[in-house]
Amino acid sequence: MPFMTGKRRTGIMLANIAILLIFGWIDYVTGYEFGFFIFYFLPVSIAAWYGGRKPGIAMACASAVCWYLADRMTHHPYPRPYFIYWETFARYVSFLTTALTVSKIHETVDNGQRMKEERDRALEENRELKRQLQGGADPP
Secondary structure, three states, X not given: OOOOOHHHHHHHHHHHHHHXXXXXXXXXXXXXXXXXXXXXXXXXXXXXXXXXHHHHXXXXXXXXXXXXXXXXXXXXXXOOOOHHHHHHHHHHHHHHXXXXXXXXXXXXXXXXXXXXXXXXXXXXXXXXXXXXXXXXXXXX
16 A cells, blocks of 8 residues: 555645644643653654655654644743753654654555565466466467
8 A cells, every 4th residue: 555645645644733733732731741742653653654754754843843832831941941952852853763664664565565466466477378388378
């Protein structure tokens, strides 16, 4: 199953953005004490699986920004002012790694399926040629 295109992909991506915004709002409402960032992996993975590499990277970036805004608006006290940027960068790298990995897994699964179908067609052709040769018929 190749990466989706068209209206279905657009619908999935819009629903995915809505999920991200809901997660961002829940993250903000629950405050910085509750480690909510793990839920951001869901929209990243969905975007990478159904959309591919570029939508996955875009959702990884959007997830990092969403996490940053939720953390910033809850006034999370950091011992140093630059720690929030380090935390955002670390989360972005995690989201990016997930997006790239999931899109590559989907691509590999799709290529494996395509290769299996090609192999099955070649085996069927081989069987047909073998039947024709054994029966003495002229091959097409």
